[in-house]
Amino acid sequence: MNAELEPGLYIVATPIGNLGDLSPRAAHVLANAAIIAVEDSRVTAVLLRHIGVKRPMTPYHDHNAEGVRPGLIARMATEAVALVSDAGTPLISDPGYKLVRDARAAGHNVVTVPGPCAAIAALTLAGLPTDRFLYLGFLPPKAQARAAAVAEVAAVRATLVLYESGPRLAATLAALAQGLGEREAAVTREITKRFEEAVTGTLGELAARYADAPPRGEIVIVVAPPGEAAPASQDDAEAALVEALQRLPMAKAVSEVAKKLGVDRKALYARALEMKG
Numbered sequence: 001m002n003a004e005l006e007p008g009l010y011i012v013a014t015p016i017g018n019l020g021d022l023s024p025r026a027a028h029v030l031a032n033a034a035i036i037a038v039e040d041s042r043v044t045a046v047l048l049r050h051i052g053v054k055r056p057m058t059p060y061h062d063h064n065a066e067g068v069r070p071g072l073i074a075r076m077a078t079e080a081v082a083l084v085s086d087a088g089t090p091l092i093s094d095p096g097y098k099l100v101r102d103a104r105a106a107g108h109n110v111v112t113v114p115g116p117c118a119a120i121a122a123l124t125l126a127g128l129p130t131d132r133f134l135y136l137g138f139l140p141p142k143a144q145a146r147a148a149a150v151a152e153v154a155a156v157r158a159t160l161v162l163y164e165s166g167p168r169l170a171a172t173l174a175a176l177a178q179g180l181g182e183r184e185a186a187v188t189r190e191i192t193k194r195f196e197e198a199v200t201g202t203l204g205e206l207a208a209r210y211a212d213a214p215p216r217g218e219i220v221i222v223v224a225p226p227g228e229a230a231p232a233s234q235d236d237a238e239a240a241l242v243e244a245l246q247r248l249p250m251a252k253a254v255s256e257v258a259k260k261l262g263v264d265r266k267a268l269y270a271r272a273l274e275m276k277g
């Protein structure tokens with residue numbers, strides 16, 4: 001690899017846990033950049049120490065980006081400027097897209113050094129369809145906004161990928177179960193780290209599992225597309241119907257349960273009439 005880097009902006013993906021996942025090309029760019037724009041210099045310092053490199057760093061994060069961007073853009077005319085985030089691929093639920101936009105507008109070279117990304121790694125672990133997927137990042141933390149965000153994607157025929165934290169996992173899974181129905185899903189955690197795991201089940205099962213036991217560490221939720229739902233048993237359908245009939249008039253209850261569990265509406269209506277009788 002040539003030690004000289006052309007001037008421009010280098011978007012460098014870094015490990016999401018296992019430092020061995022830093023690519024040789026990423027290490028080369030970090031070792032030879034004039035400056036590295038970082039989210040947190042303490043985090044990137046660990047990575048640089050790991051590869052035995054010392055380079056100047058400058059903070060670039062949500063709170064200072066507007067102010068420091070013009071200076072970074074100016075430097076790219078004559079120097080190689082690298083951008084990293086704390087972990088994974090910059091710009092993916094991390095700062096950077098405006099830096100790329102402005103670098104391009106200024107006519108600078110923009111180079112990507114791809115590598116780890118938690119969303120993609122989670123898709124490879126979940127065992128759910130990967131031909132079409134929709135990355136949702138983090139859902140809003142407030143219940144109403146979260147429910148609205150889930151409703152917005154309920155009809156999308158793609159696997160959904162979401163980032164989440166341990167303390168909010170159960171509430172998010174419950175909101176997904178409520179808005180999407182009983183789809184198959186996976187909770188992937190601590191990917192590439194010592195306690196990496198992927199727990200699979202329906203959204204309701206996973207919500208119940210984590211309700212009283214919020215897990216530690218970093219999490220990606222992967223949800224199957226509509227139509228990939230686990231077939232609901234007759235018992236599941238009856239239990240859901242009994243519950244819905246306590247809240248809703250019969251037609252609405254039948255419609256809600258049929259949609260949620262993907263069961264036959266006519267048969268469910270007949271069963272509701274029987275129950276009423």
Ligand code: SAM
Pocket residue numbers: 016017085087088089090091092093094116117118119162163164165188189190191192193218219220
């Ligand atoms: N840019 C990063 C990427 O490429 O994945 C994501 C940054 S985002 C601020 C951080 C979130 O990514 C975490 O809250 C978690 O949802 C997910 N994440 C990062 N590392 C992870 C890991 N090792 N295992 C599971 N999820 C991870």
